[in-house]
Each structure stands twice: as structure tokens, then as C-alpha cells.
Amino acid sequence: MEKQDHILIVDDDPEIRDLLTGYLARQGLKATGVADGREMRRVLAREPVDLLVLDLMLSGEDGISLCRELRAPGQPTLPIVMLSARSEEADRILGLELGADDYLSKPFAARELLARIQSVLRRTRMLPPAVAAETPRARLRFGAWTLDTLARHLVDHAGTVVSLSAAEYRLLRVLLQHPHHILSREQLLQLTQGRDADVFDRSIDLLISRVRQRLGDGPRDARYIKTVRNEGYVFCMAIEAEDRT
Structure with missing residues (x-):
């Protein structure tokens, strides 16, 4: 049986977590939802994760701090799709500068997030055509x-x-x-x-x-x-x- 890609969603809104984990599971992915950085680290230490969906505006440790932590020297490469309720271009630029592989503004359709996840995973795993x-x-x-x-x-x-x-x-x-x-x-x-x-x-x-x-x-x-x-x-x-x- 083909291994399921494991998507970890870090968002402090329980409704969004439930919606996204349920939708991704129905699309054949393994999806785990957590509310904060502490739970994120616990999952990352316990099992392999193929991609992280990270909300920028978390309470407590925000997505900016967590993204910097994940991109620090010595950390394994983990693809990141960043989410934000704000749509300003400055936020998008900040997410990319911090090392996010893609950025999505709320509100968004779950199928759009799925398309971004699939695109980032595909790009991460393939060598350049040349x-x-x-x-x-x-x-x-x-x-x-x-x-x-x-x-x-x-x-x-x-x-x-x-x-x-x-x-x-x-x-x-x-x-x-x-x-x-x-x-x-x-x-x-x-x-x-x-x-x-x-x-x-x-x-x-x-x-x-x-x-x-x-x-x-x-x-x-x-x-x-x-x-x-x-x-x-x-x-x-x-x-x-x-x-x-």
C-alpha cells in the first residue's frame, strides 16, 4: 500500500483545523491538526511529517517565530505552506522571506489548499527538469x-x-x-x-x-x-x- 503523505496543520482555530483535517483525510492524505508550537514540536518529534500548514497569526508563539525556528541552521528541511487572515502583500513577502514554500490568504477554499500542498510536495521531490x-x-x-x-x-x-x-x-x-x-x-x-x-x-x-x-x-x-x-x-x-x- 502506498504511503500516505502526512500533513501537519498548525492553527489555533478549532473549526478550521477540523475542516481541513477532515477534508484532507477524504482526499487520501494523513492529516493532523494542532493548536500551537508546543503541540507542533511534539508531533514532529514523534512521527514523520511531509508538509506543514502554518497559520501566521497564532496566539502565543506566532507563525513567524515558528517558521524562523524551523528554518534555523541544522533543522531538517520541511516544506511549509503559510496561512494568514491578512492579505497584504507585505505579509506574503514576509512569509516567503522566512522560508515558506507557498502562502495562502484566508478565507480560502479547502480544495485550493489541497492544490497548493500537492504543488509544493511535487516541487520538493523532483529535480529540476534540466x-x-x-x-x-x-x-x-x-x-x-x-x-x-x-x-x-x-x-x-x-x-x-x-x-x-x-x-x-x-x-x-x-x-x-x-x-x-x-x-x-x-x-x-x-x-x-x-x-x-x-x-x-x-x-x-x-x-x-x-x-x-x-x-x-x-x-x-x-x-x-x-x-x-x-x-x-x-x-x-x-x-x-x-x-x-
Whole structure:
């Protein structure tokens, strides 16, 4: 029997939790609903979770704090769909900057959340199309960094591990597979998320900014990822690929 994907919903509204867990269960998913961060940690410590649906406006520890905690260095990568009762663009940008893989404003239809969950899970689990047919290499070295493609994290020259969100990993992986080639925002969206650019196409710019922060790279004095005005981005460092020994 095929394993059910386990979706953990963190929302302090019991009606929303019951509605969503019931709906997702009817769609063939395993769904668990909890009210706060303490219960979230208990579930994560007890059993595997494939994706987290996290409300931004929780009482007590809010979704912002919990998202930061889940994206801290050393934490395993867990896809996150963030929810908010507010629809301001600033909230959406904040969610993406914190490392959420998608963002949904309340009120929403349960089937829309299901579509977002399926899309994020699909993107998380697939290699970019341009590299799917290649033999994966365990490590990609560039400058002072090494990307471990098995553990999906960065390692600096001193051996310190830098965790990446699923979205950050996919973007960096695509850039490393296309060094010295200018990639437009549309191309990056298609390669990393399997979709065309929409009205809110700043997600790639936000991801680029986050990956640059991980690498200690700046937009003006960039060593790794350069911005090509009106065209896109280019990874400009030589790359050495090696297998794990």
C-alpha cells in the first residue's frame, strides 16, 4: 500500500483545523491538526511529517517565530505552506522571506489548499527538469562553499553546515547546473517550480536574495550570483563536481 503523505496543520482555530483535517483525510492524505508550537514540536518529534500548514497569526508563539525556528541552521528541511487572515502583500513577502514554500490568504477554499500542498510536495521531490537525466554528483564545490546534494545543505570552508529551505536548495541547484548562463525570472520559475511567471513574480527575487545571504554574497559586489539588468541572473563561479568517497 502506498504511503500516505502526512500533513501537519498548525492553527489555533478549532473549526478550521477540523475542516481541513477532515477534508484532507477524504482526499487520501494523513492529516493532523494542532493548536500551537508546543503541540507542533511534539508531533514532529514523534512521527514523520511531509508538509506543514502554518497559520501566521497564532496566539502565543506566532507563525513567524515558528517558521524562523524551523528554518534555523541544522533543522531538517520541511516544506511549509503559510496561512494568514491578512492579505497584504507585505505579509506574503514576509512569509516567503522566512522560508515558506507557498502562502495562502484566508478565507480560502479547502480544495485550493489541497492544490497548493500537492504543488509544493511535487516541487520538493523532483529535480529540476534540466538535470533530471544527469547522474547526480554528491558534492558541488564553488569558491568557499560546497553544496551537498544528498543532505541538501551548504558547507563552508571551515566545515560549518548551513541549512537551506527546499525552495533555496532548488534555486541554487538550478544555478549551479547552468553556470555562466543568464537565466531569466521566467526560466528560473519554470526550472524550480514548474510554472510560468505570474503577477507576483517577486518570489524569484526574494529567493535570490535569501540564497545570496546564505553565501555571504551582496548584489553590488556579488562573487557568485550576479544580476543582469533587464535579463535575469547568472552564476559566475567555476564549479567542481565530485562523488562522495
